[in-house]
Amino acid sequence: MGHFSFYLSTIVVYFGIDLMAAWALNLQYGYAGVINFAFIVFQAAGAYVAGTVVLGPDTGTNSYQHYILGANLPFPVPLLAAALAGAVLSAVIGLFAVRRIRRDYQAAVMLIVSLILLQVVTSDIHLFNGANGITGIPHPLYTALGFSLSSYQWVYALWVLALCAVLYVIVERLGRSSWGRSLRAIRDQEDAAASLGLNGTLLRLEVFVIGGAIAGLSGGLLVEFIGAWSPGAWGYAETFVIFTALLVGGVGNNRGMLLGTLIVPILVLELPTFLPTIGYPGLIGAIQWIIIGLAWMLFLLLRPRGILPERRFRAPRPLADDTVRSAAARWVARVLTLGRPDMAPRGPRLGAAAGRAPVPDDVPVAGDPAVATARVRQAPSGADEG
Numbered sequence: 199m200g201h202f203s204f205y206l207s208t209i210v211v212y213f214g215i216d217l218m219a220a221w222a223l224n225l226q227y228g229y230a231g232v233i234n235f236a237f238i239v240f241q242a243a244g245a246y247v248a249g250t251v252v253l254g255p256d257t258g259t260n261s262y263q264h265y266i267l268g269a270n271l272p273f274p275v276p277l278l279a280a281a282l283a284g285a286v287l288s289a290v291i292g293l294f295a296v297r298r299i300r301r302d303y304q305a306a307v308m309l310i311v312s313l314i315l316l317q318v319v320t321s322d323i324h325l326f327n328g329a330n331g332i333t334g335i336p337h338p339l340y341t342a343l344g345f346s347l348s349s350y351q352w353v354y355a356l357w358v359l360a361l362c363a364v365l366y367v368i369v370e371r372l373g374r375s376s377w378g379r380s381l382r383a384i385r386d387q388e389d390a391a392a393s394l395g396l397n398g399t400l401l402r403l404e405v406f407v408i409g410g411a412i413a414g415l416s417g418g419l420l421v422e423f424i425g426a427w428s429p430g431a432w433g434y435a436e437t438f439v440i441f442t443a444l445l446v447g448g449v450g451n452n453r454g455m456l457l458g459t460l461i462v463p464i465l466v467l468e469l470p471t472f473l474p475t476i477g478y479p480g481l482i483g484a485i486q487w488i489i490i491g492l493a494w495m496l497f498l499l500l501r502p503r504g505i506l507p508e509r510r511f512r513a514p515r516p517l518a519d520d521t522v523r524s525a526a527a528r529w530v531a532r533v534l535t536l537g538r539p540d541m542a543p544r545g546p547r548l549g550a551a552a553g554r555a556p557v558p559d560d561v562p563v564a565g566d567p568a569v570a571t572a573r574v575r576q577a578p579s580g581a582d583e584g
Contacts, residue, residue: 200348205472207351209464211423214358215416216463220443220455221369222412227441228450228508229378230405231385232296233305235437236312237413242319242432243287244280244414245421246326249335251276252422260334263327273338277418284414288407296402298388312434320429331428338422358419365412370452372408381405382450435487439463442490445497448504457505466490 219241226232247267253260255268271279295307320329340350372378383391384398392398421427439462447458466489470482497504 204348204351207348207355208472209468210355211351211358211419212468213459213464214355214362215420215423216440216443217362217455217459218365218412218416218419219440220447220459221365221452222409222416223440224444224450224452224455225369225372225405225412226409228444229373229381229385230402231301232402232406233301233308234406234409235305235308235434236291236295236315237308237409237440238432238434238436239291239312239315240284240288240410240413241417241420242427243283244417245427245432246319246332246417247283247414248276248280248418249332249421249427250326251279252336252338253332253334263330263332263334264324265326265332266324276338276422277415280418281411281415284417285407285411287414288410289403292403292406292410296406297399309434312437316429316433326427329429331426331430333426335421335425335427337425354423361415361419366452369412373450373452377401377404438494439467439490442494442497445502445504446493448506448508449502450508451504451506454504454506462490462493466493 219237223234223237226234226237246265250265250267251269251271253265253268254270256264260268291311295304295311299307319325322328326332337350337354343350343353345353380391380396381401383394384396384401388398443455443458443462445458446461447456448454466486470486476482
């Protein structure tokens with residue numbers, strides 16, 4: 199039971215972290231149409247920053263690795279630093295990557311950015327210890343709580359799920375706000391949105407930064423859980439896992455991300471990792487990526503909106519005052535019944551609603567046969583107009 203509890207708590211933690219990443223990418227792509235193939239870069243930035251600000255200086259016991267930002271910040275400041283790192287990096291990249299360009303060009307730019315940053319971090323040993331990465335990152339509050347490792351993992355899992363609950367409320371409110379509707383407008387018809395005064399570039403940059411901050415936070419949670427981070431953990435292929443979760447769950451639907459995350463990153467990738475090895479080494483990994491590729495293509499061809507499609511927004515009807523509503527109803531009735539004496543409304547007129555004395559019922563109403571009708575006839579040709 200102890201091994202199963204350890205395994206299950208690990209899956210729960212990974213599910214919560216991957217779900218945060220899916221919500222972040224859904225904001226960028228699902229709501230604003232930003233094809234961010236560099237998404238994993240922002241998660242990696244949060245992981246590196248959160249790891250190095252708790253490791254302390256790269257001297258003494260840490261002299262075997264080299265990194266910047268060596269500090270000993272208390273919990274939960276490293277997570278805030280991770281979110282800030284993701285936001286700052288996304289702002290820098292977004293200044294040139296989210297301008298109004300063709301979406302296939304934008305996807306290519308993002309992919310190139312991710313490849314460049316991966317090579318830079320891998321080659322420069324003084325940034326984050328090169329290809330070896332950083333290790334020895336302590337678990338937050340592990341010593342202070344005094345739990346066993348298995349019990350601590352459940353505490354950490356609950357912490358991650360609590361953050362997921364808060365984040366869900368935030369992204370759902372953002373999506374339903376006027377800001378979220380503006381994002382959908384520039385995603386679907388940017389020219390029409392621009393005619394209404396919406397700045398597409400600024401809106402994309404805003405959602406890009408928010409998504410980058412959430413990605414950085416998810417990276418910080420992940421590195422504090424596993425205790426290490428290296429370039430091998432954030433190859434560009436990892437971004438396609440999150441994109442596949444979006445396509446499967448339903449692009450633009452935050453609830454769909456729950457289903458997509460459970461199916462793709464958890465059931466397809468994480469679940470087999472803890473199972474006994476089958477066949478030759480590398481067979482399971484190859485099958486996993488084949489399944490992800492097939493899921494990507496099949497959902498694009500057969501169900502591009504995903505299992506839970508994006509829900510249409512329905513604006514609530516404005517509530518009108520009873521007097522105004524009654525007056526408006528009478529006015530509509532007059533317009534609709536104009537020229538139809540049998541259906542002309544009688545009783546108190548609109549003047550009663552405006553504070554004037556009501557017109558008696560015995561006064562003829564426009565359209566009654568008793569009302570004289572003025573007719574204008576064209577003067578015969580040659581007649582005097584005076």
